[in-house]
Amino acid sequence: MATPVIMPRQGQSVESCIIAKWHKQKGDQVNVGDQLFTYETDKATFDEEATVAGTLLEIFFEEGDDVECLLNVCVIGEAGEDASQFRPAGEAEEAAPQAEAAPVAEAAAPAAAPVAVSDVAKDNQFISPRAKARAEKLGVDIRFAEGSGPKGRVIERDVEALAQSGVAFTKAAQAEAAGSADKFEGTGIGGRVTTGDLKRPVAEAVAEAMNAQEGVAYTDVPLTNIRKVISKAMHNSLSSTAQLTLNTSFDATEIMAYRKKLKANAEKLGLGNITLNDIVLYAVSRTLLNHQDLNANMLDDKMRIFNHVNLGVAVDTPRGLMVPNIFCAELKTLSEISAETKELASACQGGTISPDLLNGGSFTVTNLGSFGIESFTPVLNAPQTGILGVDTIVQRAKEVNGEIVYYPAMGLSLTFDHRAVDGAPAAKFLQELKTNLENFSVLLAK
Amino acid sequence: MPKSQFMDPDVLRKPGFIEFEPIPVNQYNKTIKEESKNFSKDDFLRIYRDMAIIREFEQMLLDIKTKSEYQGIAYNNPGPAHLSLGQEASAVGQAYLLDKNDYIFGSHRSHGEILAKGLSCIHKLDDKELLADMEGFFDGRTYKVVEGKEKDKGNVKDLAIDFLLYGALAEIFARETGFNKGLGGSMHAFFTPFGIYPNNAIVGGSATIAMGASMFKRINGKPGVVVSNVGDASMGRGPVWEALNMGAMDQITQLWEEGYNKGLPIIFNFFNNLYGMGGQTMGETMAYNFLARVGAGVSPTQLHAERVDGYNPLAVIDAMRRKLDIIHTQGGPVLMDTLTYRMTGHSPSDASTYRTKEEVDKWAEHDVLVNYEKKLVDAKVAKADDFAAMREDIRERMKKIVTLAIDDSVSPRMDLVKNPNIIADLMFSNEKVAKMEDRTPDVLIPKEENPRVQKIAKKERFGFDKNGKPVSKNKVYQLRDGLFEAIIDKFYEDPTLVAYGEDNRDWGGAYAVYQGLTESLPYHRFFNSPISESAIAGSAVGYAMSGGRVIAEIMYCDFIGCCGDEIFNQLAKWQSMSAGVLKMPVIIRVSVGSKYGAQHSQDWSSMCAHVPGLKVVFPVTPYDAKGIMNSALNGTDPVIVFESQRIYDVGEQFHEGGVPEGYYEVEIGEPDIKKEGKDLTILTIGATLYRALDAAKELEEKYGISCEVIDARTIVPFNYEKVLESVKKTGRIVLASDACTRGSALNTIAQNITEMAFDYLDAPPVVVGAQNWITPCHELETAFFPQKDWIIDAIHEKILPLPGYTATHNFTETEQIRTNKKGV
Numbered sequence A: 001m002a003t004p005v006i007m008p009r010q011g012q013s014v015e016s017c018i019i020a021k022w023h024k025q026k027g028d029q030v031n032v033g034d035q036l037f038t039y040e041t042d043k044a045t046f047d048e049e050a051t052v053a054g055t056l057l058e059i060f061f062e063e064g065d066d067v068e069c070l071l072n073v074c075v076i077g078e079a080g081e082d083a084s085q086f087r088p089a090g091e092a093e094e095a096a097p098q099a100e101a102a103p104v105a106e107a108a109a110p111a112a113a114p115v116a117v118s119d120v121a122k123d124n125q126f127i128s129p130r131a132k133a134r135a136e137k138l139g140v141d142i143r144f145a146e147g148s149g150p151k152g153r154v155i156e157r158d159v160e161a162l163a164q165s166g167v168a169f170t171k172a173a174q175a176e177a178a179g180s181a182d183k184f185e186g187t188g189i190g191g192r193v194t195t196g197d198l199k200r201p202v203a204e205a206v207a208e209a210m211n212a213q214e215g216v217a218y219t220d221v222p223l224t225n226i227r228k229v230i231s232k233a234m235h236n237s238l239s240s241t242a243q244l245t246l247n248t249s250f251d252a253t254e255i256m257a258y259r260k261k262l263k264a265n266a267e268k269l270g271l272g273n274i275t276l277n278d279i280v281l282y283a284v285s286r287t288l289l290n291h292q293d294l295n296a297n298m299l300d301d302k303m304r305i306f307n308h309v310n311l312g313v314a315v316d317t318p319r320g321l322m323v324p325n326i327f328c329a330e331l332k333t334l335s336e337i338s339a340e341t342k343e344l345a346s347a348c349q350g351g352t353i354s355p356d357l358l359n360g361g362s363f364t365v366t367n368l369g370s371f372g373i374e375s376f377t378p379v380l381n382a383p384q385t386g387i388l389g390v391d392t393i394v395q396r397a398k399e400v401n402g403e404i405v406y407y408p409a410m411g412l413s414l415t416f417d418h419r420a421v422d423g424a425p426a427a428k429f430l431q432e433l434k435t436n437l438e439n440f441s442v443l444l445a446k
Numbered sequence B: 001m002p003k004s005q006f007m008d009p010d011v012l013r014k015p016g017f018i019e020f021e022p023i024p025v026n027q028y029n030k031t032i033k034e035e036s037k038n039f040s041k042d043d044f045l046r047i048y049r050d051m052a053i054i055r056e057f058e059q060m061l062l063d064i065k066t067k068s069e070y071q072g073i074a075y076n077n078p079g080p081a082h083l084s085l086g087q088e089a090s091a092v093g094q095a096y097l098l099d100k101n102d103y104i105f106g107s108h109r110s111h112g113e114i115l116a117k118g119l120s121c122i123h124k125l126d127d128k129e130l131l132a133d134m135e136g137f138f139d140g141r142t143y144k145v146v147e148g149k150e151k152d153k154g155n156v157k158d159l160a161i162d163f164l165l166y167g168a169l170a171e172i173f174a175r176e177t178g179f180n181k182g183l184g185g186s187m188h189a190f191f192t193p194f195g196i197y198p199n200n201a202i203v204g205g206s207a208t209i210a211m212g213a214s215m216f217k218r219i220n221g222k223p224g225v226v227v228s229n230v231g232d233a234s235m236g237r238g239p240v241w242e243a244l245n246m247g248a249m250d251q252i253t254q255l256w257e258e259g260y261n262k263g264l265p266i267i268f269n270f271f272n273n274l275y276g277m278g279g280q281t282m283g284e285t286m287a288y289n290f291l292a293r294v295g296a297g298v299s300p301t302q303l304h305a306e307r308v309d310g311y312n313p314l315a316v317i318d319a320m321r322r323k324l325d326i327i328h329t330q331g332g333p334v335l336m337d338t339l340t341y342r343m344t345g346h347s348p349s350d351a352s353t354y355r356t357k358e359e360v361d362k363w364a365e366h367d368v369l370v371n372y373e374k375k376l377v378d379a380k381v382a383k384a385d386d387f388a389a390m391r392e393d394i395r396e397r398m399k400k401i402v403t404l405a406i407d408d409s410v411s412p413r414m415d416l417v418k419n420p421n422i423i424a425d426l427m428f429s430n431e432k433v434a435k436m437e438d439r440t441p442d443v444l445i446p447k448e449e450n451p452r453v454q455k456i457a458k459k460e461r462f463g464f465d466k467n468g469k470p471v472s473k474n475k476v477y478q479l480r481d482g483l484f485e486a487i488i489d490k491f492y493e494d495p496t497l498v499a500y501g502e503d504n505r506d507w508g509g510a511y512a513v514y515q516g517l518t519e520s521l522p523y524h525r526f527f528n529s530p531i532s533e534s535a536i537a538g539s540a541v542g543y544a545m546s547g548g549r550v551i552a553e554i555m556y557c558d559f560i561g562c563c564g565d566e567i568f569n570q571l572a573k574w575q576s577m578s579a580g581v582l583k584m585p586v587i588i589r590v591s592v593g594s595k596y597g598a599q600h601s602q603d604w605s606s607m608c609a610h611v612p613g614l615k616v617v618f619p620v621t622p623y624d625a626k627g628i629m630n631s632a633l634n635g636t637d638p639v640i641v642f643e644s645q646r647i648y649d650v651g652e653q654f655h656e657g658g659v660p661e662g663y664y665e666v667e668i669g670e671p672d673i674k675k676e677g678k679d680l681t682i683l684t685i686g687a688t689l690y691r692a693l694d695a696a697k698e699l700e701e702k703y704g705i706s707c708e709v710i711d712a713r714t715i716v717p718f719n720y721e722k723v724l725e726s727v728k729k730t731g732r733i734v735l736a737s738d739a740c741t742r743g744s745a746l747n748t749i750a751q752n753i754t755e756m757a758f759d760y761l762d763a764p765p766v767v768v769g770a771q772n773w774i775t776p777c778h779e780l781e782t783a784f785f786p787q788k789d790w791i792i793d794a795i796h797e798k799i800l801p802l803p804g805y806t807a808t809h810n811f812t813e814t815e816q817i818r819t820n821k822k823g824v
Helices: A095-101 A129-138 A156-164 A171-177 A195-199 A201-213 A225-240 A253-264 A276-290 A334-350 A423-438 A440-445 B041-067 B088-095 B111-124 B127-146 B156-172 B205-219 B232-236 B238-247 B250-254 B281-285 B293-298 B313-329 B357-365 B368-378 B384-405 B451-457 B479-491 B533-545 B557-571 B605-610 B622-634 B688-703 B721-730 B745-760 B778-783 B788-799 B813-822
Strands: A003-006 A016-022 A035-040 A045-049 A054-059 A066-068 A072-077 A243-251 A296-298 A303-305 A311-313 A315-317 A320-322 A363-367 A386-400 A403-417 B103-105 B226-231 B266-272 B306-309 B334-339 B498-501 B526-528 B550-554 B586-592 B615-617 B639-644 B672-675 B680-685 B707-711 B714-716 B733-740 B766-770
Touching (some): A129 B745, A243 A423, A253 A403, A253 A423, A276 A363, A276 A440, A315 A334, A423 A440, B041 B313, B088 B368, B232 B238, B232 B281, B238 B293, B238 B557, B533 B550, B533 B586, B605 B733, B605 B745, B680 B745, B688 B707, B707 B721
16 A cells, blocks of 8 residues: 655644655665655754655655645555555645746746746645546646636536646656646647656747746846845955854764654653754854854954853844844753744744844854755854854765775854954864764763 | 304394303212222222322332432432322322223323323223233233232232333333333333323323324224323413313314214313422412313313312212213313322422421321221221231332332343434334224215315316416416325225314315315314314324324414424324334424415424424425325324425426326435436425526526436435435535525535535535525515525535626625624
């Protein structure tokens, strides 16, 4: 029996996760315990293991897709089984708003440019049970139906109309086109879309987009206030400081194991929400006081050395970047840091963050690891003297007792203000941080 | 309205006085010595024994209710126990002369009456009859429990007393071995083989039913009298007055034919224990002062009313002897005001806040057993020891009966886990019985000579002529003809069939369904009732449970409100409450009005459908009217037949070949497809069918939507198969009827369809009912009852938006929420 694999919900506040990597491909044989895919929240990375054995029948999302929690991600079953019933209903919907907002010029880019998106089923599109059954029978992709029933409900006649208009798929084509929001022209029997037809839309899309350029090729969007603030701050940071970046990586085996243990015992311990990022924050808070020049603000004629670690956490919000602070982080437990981070992030995203929490930071941590960034140059949150960038985890090889072994390496990118700190002290901080993270259990014991 | 009775103003306008005869009050005054002519020593002692058995039975129940034990046997009885301690002499005195052909009907406080009547019958029946009655009852299920356990081995009467006490107690304790398999209980225990008919938990509920039973006896020439035993406080209830009046109505002696024109053989007995629960009838809640006074107000015979001293069994027997003689010679009804007193509370939870200890103590000094014993000892009929021995014997017997009745292994309860359908299977008898008795029906002329039959013979039995043109109203066979044909056929087949209601005879019913019936039927089979809906429906219940078949007519559906108890509590329940002992072949014809405003235009079919135990039908074509009426009349279940006044004159438009002349049945419970279609189903109840057909026509012609129109025909029972098949085909359904939308049976049907055909639905089933308002005047009715365009609007708004269509009525969700919020 085919079994769907859902995108797990890593804690109540997580609404979606990004698929970082597929470890199996469609058609692969899967055993219990095999890694299926790696996925990330904004703060951490997880591996999803198979809990049933069989063939990976279907993959509904690509690497990099942001997948709503609890949606079916893939299906494992016996070879040849039909997995289409597990296809998430809203899978194609993502494309719609994106396409509407995206600059038209970008629409010319292959694969990223859906065509005739207005035909795609809208958010909260209701479909009558009868229409669903009819679409199944006719081989019509119901996502393309235009609902003409009460409250826009897709009813039987809409499916009939769709079938009449030719958008019907052969079984094979339907399976292949699954996940695509494109519209296809059927050339098969009774106007059915065949697998051959699936290849056509790209060229058509380009043509259509080129035509569209004859009209308006761009859109002017006025800056929001927050964007203006960010713009000013970033420019000020780069123009008034002497910043440079050091990159390193550490063996994340221990913190991943630790994280896994917390997750496995989530019910018992109630610590299932602690992310890898939280662990990094904790380590930073415990390391920083040994490197006081990095726990400081560079003011015009003086350095303000902080007695406590007021740890800034960069949060990506719909309105733009925000950096709330965890005050006295070195006094807080991992669990408290984790909880506070989530609260702050959610307050920022909801726009309810108190301005008091946005000022007075002594150091900042920013994480782009969830986007697969291997190393980058964080921009100082001036007048702070340091900012740590957390990168994604990549497999690295190292030699252990003459053997090459692979280990998960998590990148760290430290930008510091050379006006306040020299290269060696900054490197020492990174080194100590790396040691603390690689021996996290020891750090916890301190 | 008989023309034979001339309402002469010269006579009617003359001055004068209405004169009354004195009403006797406690006039009995005989000594034991004087009574020795009428009673042997055994008789005297048996009267004591019977009273003592009742006393012990009720005391046992009181012990169990209040102390959870009797003679050391622990038991808890959660059910009710309305005890008649103190009233033993009244019960035994009444039953003394009655035999199994005499029926008694009781109240919630009737344990004593059941036992007294049973004991009296046991004394009168020979062993063979007794054994047959016991063995034949529920295949001997009750009998087997007590068989062979009699103290005096081989003494059938002794065994029968065990049987009687056990059957009653097992019933009170809700055991399957009880007289009604535990479905009746304390307030409804009865045993028809001994002439013990249902007791009734509705105060005064037995009056109309008993009157109907006495009608059955008179009309069908059956021996015996009927006794309605109700309490003094029930005189406050309208149905009791209706029963007194209808039971004594003039026509029986003045218009009914020779042989049937003697007053009904009924004793309206009131066990007057002076309290209705705590309400003191004499001095507080009633106006009569003496209950017997009421008789004088009902008829010139004063109902032969009398107050009898119910604390003296011999006084009651004396009165019964005289009253039975009146019934046998002049005819009834008779009213008895049997004074008595209940020593315990209304129920064990009664704190007697309404009477003093002095009052109760004073009545205790008059204790019936003590005083009767003393009189017999004083008169040297027996010694005190004889009575003590009798009491000891009774206690021993009662202990044996209690032990058996609480033993789950011999007295189990219904196993509804193992057999979950036991009660469900008792809700309807579902039998087909062409005639309730096999004898020649009493009619006036051969059916072929009936003028209406001859008139119908000339009518076109299909609504359209060869060219498809509608046949004119005067020539077409109408819905009312379909009803008439079925009814007159049954009158010539079933001799027990009677029909009555308001303005039935001569007038032919308010809507001429019965036109012509007068010519065929004698008065006693077809008559006008007083305007007494309770008595009409209640007497039908009594008539049917005695073995007859009835068609009772309620002129307007709205008047069901006047006989709610009789239809909902009595008619609907006695088949199942008797565990199938009683049958209820009653047709209640109900006419649904229109044009007459708020109190004459309501469709209450849903209300009837809500109450379990009633079959509810609503035929709206001549073919269905005749076929369903035939089915109803040939069955043994109560059927409420709804008829719409809008369409009494409609011709048959659906059944090819028109309405058959011969007998046929339309099975009750089967909806009918009146028009086939493939895109949308419209299911209707009642006359709304014709508006739905108009809507279907417009949908088809203007919007190309092919509608399947289904007529429910029946609400209870209802076979969903045909409807589901249709909905699976079309995927869409609108349900419409003239009943107010809130609580309409259509909602139940819609819900069931949703559950059973969900995956086939293209939209939720939509109910289009009448507004939740009063019915306004005729001119405004189109705003109240569902119309063609409402149906189309609902389809457009909720199911299938129609291109270019604009709805004129508000079927939006917002409106639905708003109106419901307002309760309209």
